[in-house]
Amino acid sequence: MTQVVTVRRRALEASEERAQALRRSFADSGTLVVNIISSPGSGKTTLLEATLRRLTAGHRCAVIEGDVATERDADRIRALGVPAHQILTGGACHLDARQIEAALGTARLLPADILFIENVGNLICPTTYDLGEDFKVALLSVTEGDDKPFKYPAIFARAEVTVISKIDLLPHLPFDLAAVEEQLCSLNPHATVLRTSATTGAGIDAWCELLTERLGKKRLASAPV
Amino acid sequence: MTQVVTVRRRALEASEERAQALRRSFADSGTLVVNIISSPGSGKTTLLEATLRRLTAGHRCAVIEGDVATERDADRIRALGVPAHQILTGGACHLDARQIEAALGTARLLPADILFIENVGNLICPTTYDLGEDFKVALLSVTEGDDKPFKYPAIFARAEVTVISKIDLLPHLPFDLAAVEEQLCSLNPHATVLRTSATTGAGIDAWCELLTERLGKKRLASAPV
Numbered sequence: 250m251t252q253v254v255t256v257r258r259r260a261l262e263a264s265e266e267r268a269q270a271l272r273r274s275f276a277d278s279g280t281l282v283v284n285i286i287s288s289p290g291s292g293k294t295t296l297l298e299a300t301l302r303r304l305t306a307g308h309r310c311a312v313i314e315g316d317v318a319t320e321r322d323a324d325r326i327r328a329l330g331v332p333a334h335q336i337l338t339g340g341a342c343h344l345d346a347r348q349i350e351a352a353l354g355t356a357r358l359l360p361a362d363i364l365f366i367e368n369v370g371n372l373i374c375p376t377t378y379d380l381g382e383d384f385k386v387a388l389l390s391v392t393e394g395d396d397k398p399f400k401y402p403a404i405f406a407r408a409e410v411t412v413i414s415k416i417d418l419l420p421h422l423p424f425d426l427a428a429v430e431e432q433l434c435s436l437n438p439h440a441t442v443l444r445t446s447a448t449t450g451a452g453i454d455a456w457c458e459l460l461t462e463r464l465g466k467k468r469l470a471s472a473p474v
Numbered sequence: 475m476t477q478v479v480t481v482r483r484r485a486l487e488a489s490e491e492r493a494q495a496l497r498r499s500f501a502d503s504g505t506l507v508v509n510i511i512s513s514p515g516s517g518k519t520t521l522l523e524a525t526l527r528r529l530t531a532g533h534r535c536a537v538i539e540g541d542v543a544t545e546r547d548a549d550r551i552r553a554l555g556v557p558a559h560q561i562l563t564g565g566a567c568h569l570d571a572r573q574i575e576a577a578l579g580t581a582r583l584l585p586a587d588i589l590f591i592e593n594v595g596n597l598i599c600p601t602t603y604d605l606g607e608d609f610k611v612a613l614l615s616v617t618e619g620d621d622k623p624f625k626y627p628a629i630f631a632r633a634e635v636t637v638i639s640k641i642d643l644l645p646h647l648p649f650d651l652a653a654v655e656e657q658l659c660s661l662n663p664h665a666t667v668l669r670t671s672a673t674t675g676a677g678i679d680a681w682c683e684l685l686t687e688r689l690g691k692k693r694l695a696s697a698p699v
Binding site: 256263280289290315316318321340342348369370371372374376377378390393394396397399400401402403415418421422 | 567597618
């Protein structure tokens with residue numbers, strides 16, 4: 250067991266080194282990088298579609314998709330005219346920084362103002378992997394139940410933004426929004442929590458404003474003095 | 475990387491040995507063991523509650539709950555008067571056979587006619603771990619979208635039963651039930667697919683009948699000649 254832990258730690262350290270190199274490169278280019286994490290089916294790709302429809306008029310966007318199988322998500326993004334690269338992990342349950350580095354080396358995604366990384370659908374394993382992102386976003390759909398933040402605390406403690414998705418379905422579900430927001434606040438008092446529905450458009454403007462504001466700040470920080 | 479793979483393979487082999495020992499012991503006692511796997515929030519615990527309300531009149535049932543954090547799911551089962559043990563994995567993303575063995579050694583769950591194991595909410599990692607079960611059940615809620623079987627093929631190929639849950643929400647969602655059933659059939663032509671709603675009770679009787687039928691067959695197979 251000690252051997253397993255040691256080998257895992259080494260793999261994680263190697264991945265963290267690559268993440269730091271990616272972060273430096275994204276700082277130089279002023280590219281905002283967002284790592285989106287959730288359960289399967291929480292609406293990551295649908296949120297991205299709604300986001301890209303709004304942002305691509307004024308910003309160069311690109312997407313890296315992580316999935317166990319199928320090019321389906323990258324195809325949905327490409328259908329909007331946005332460059333997308335699909336990483337197929339085979340059986341693996343998360344993306345790591347080396348995969349991001351390899352994708353950026355082969356696919357024509359950069360230069361971009363915002364690079365979205367849609368992680369493999371998994372609320373646990375992607376949490377500990379740094380991809381060189383500016384921040385992690387956790388999605389939680391209201392159909393998953395209002396007990397999830399405390400049941401999967403690590404991701405909600407680390408994500409700077411939690412997007413509560415599919416709020417159009419609230420009338421049909423027993424879901425205590427206030428209880429969820431209390432759990433989120435107790436796990437991460439500084440996180441931003443947004444209520445959204447890609448179907449009705451609720452909250453999507455606020456989400457896009459958050460992104461462009463963060464991009465503006467990054468550009469200021471990376472501008473030559 | 476080779477070292478990581480080798481160490482992982484060894485850990486998996488050790489777990490498989492324990493799984494075989496558990497399987498022999500469950501064969502001796504005639505206990506049907508069901509390993510339930512899905513994304514977070516697909517309705518595993520809610521399905522179990524509906525199942526136990528029907529089955530406990532005629533059968534001794536017990537439950538092992540796997541979660542990253544909180545005793546919440548075991549508490550929901552105990553509230554029905556059914557013995558339940560909560561395995562807290564910390565950060566780990568699946569249950570393994572050694573944890574099941576340890577739980578059975580300390581908690582008073584056996585003898586039981588049916589032992590339900592609710593795995594950690596994760597559609598990827600629990601797939602490859604044998605817990606000594608008779609069969610794996612995959613849950614897929616209609617809120618997760620109709621592209622999931624092909625996007626997470628391993629679990630749907632291995633599960634003998636797929637339970638499509640929350641069908642009461644179908645009128646509010648774009649979800650192509652026929653397309654999902656086609657994907658499931660192509661991944662595993664011998665699997666049983668059930669359409670259920672724990673809210674309306676749809677399909678729950680068929681699911682309980684499947685369980686009691688499988689229990690009956692196991693009892694016949696394990697009866698002394």
